[in-house]
Amino acid sequence: MGTDLREAKAAGRRLHGLPADLAGVVCLTSVVVATIVLPVVNETLLRAAVAIPFALFVPGWALVAVLFPHGHHETGQSRNGRTVSDGLGLYERVALSFGTSIAVTPIVGLVLDLSPVGLAPDAVVTSLAGLVLVLVAVAVRRRRALPSEVRYSVPYRQWLSAARSNLFRTETSWDTALTAVVAVSILLAVGSVGFVALDPKQGVPSSEFYLLAANESGDLVAENYPQEFTADETRSLVVGIQNNEHVSTPYTVVVRLDRVELRNNSTTVVESERLHRFEPRLTADETWHRRHPVQPSMIGDRLRLTYLVYKWNAPADPTVDNAYRDARLWIDVRER
Known part of the structure; x- marks a missing residue:
């Protein structure tokens, strides 16, 4: 029992040492694998609810993290009177993550289809999970090779602070609620397409x-x-x-x-x-x-x-x- 507790604490410290976004990627990947392996949940809608957003976004985020370890920083140089910056900002990363995920997932499916494993939803998601963990390891290595001031990091503390202040401001509460509704609508639309793509169940089993x-x-x-x-x-x-x-x-x-x-x-x-x-x-x-x-x-x-x-x-x-x-x-x- 003591050895198991020490190993759990050591794993927690290793996860805590990861950048916030990559730690979230590892956690979501673990949840996805659990929904496939555990008999209690692998035949429920929870599997699709977790696997679909994972396949549509997470592989791309991990690949973008490998390709662009720098944060979005102004270089101070000027071109045609404009300030130049390097790295990618949050919105660019999110957009690029969706695009690269949509490109990576069919490639993984093609490889599986040509292999003895075959093209099955569980095999696709499991293979993507393994690929994501490899990409996370490479991304962490690349970020740690950079000075801390130029590494990409998610400013989640600033987001939480801004969200708390905006929620209690009467003049912005309606804007915040409308933005949340639009965001949820977009996620539902993307999830519906992903559900059909990843889990095309037709007819009676x-x-x-x-x-x-x-x-x-x-x-x-x-x-x-x-x-x-x-x-x-x-x-x-x-x-x-x-x-x-x-x-x-x-x-x-x-x-x-x-x-x-x-x-x-x-x-x-x-x-x-x-x-x-x-x-x-x-x-x-x-x-x-x-x-x-x-x-x-x-x-x-x-x-x-x-x-x-x-x-x-x-x-x-x-x-x-x-x-x-x-x-x-x-x-x-x-x-x-």
Whole structure:
């Protein structure tokens, strides 16, 4: 307990030593990662509410901090009778941060799309978080290499003082309230666009499930399924799942060979042989394929090769009636 407390205090001192704006960036990045990792909040609207402003602004702010470590200071030089200044002011940084974030986020998405990870909202936000932390480390190093009087810093104490004085001045209270309404309206508009871009959930959450077999040229197709087997003969099939649930989802796939009879206009399983069980966990929009051998030992005609899919765990008695998705093939198995 004592070691954990010392480590927490040391982490607090390191964060306290960061410039105010970059400390805020680190805190927001930590919150974003937590909303993705923690099961309590990763399926709520809080995830989108935090991730959207993060993706639209924070990566750009961190990149601008790396490129422009100087503050906005007048140099005293004159060009055409005007005073020249170096660095960027707050408004320039904010505008440039939105622009660079909009440029950086698609690049990260393109890299992920070309990688085995795939283009999923959680993967994009997590990758952006890692990039932001790297940029913050570089930005801190660059600022500390400059004299303190020329480093960029956020004058938040002046803002708080000015806000307190303006709120209690009758002649400016209405202006302040109007400015706040306009600012909130702009944030809501930008957030709505970002929500559609980062979390484009369309339709009812669902999952696709299918079986594939190889044709004569070796390509996987949804046809040419094997129908004739010899006992203990091995033939290959491929089972596939496309996660369209919009969240990371674990699945259980149970493969059985059933002998069925028609009784009272309903199908009854009279004998069953368990062949396989798979338990993939798929991120949002991820596709999973699994090639597997089918080697039946049960003999008979019109045997039902049954694939049962469940979200999370399968029940003790998996059936077609309680499965989330299912697929069935009718096969004949002969003796050797």
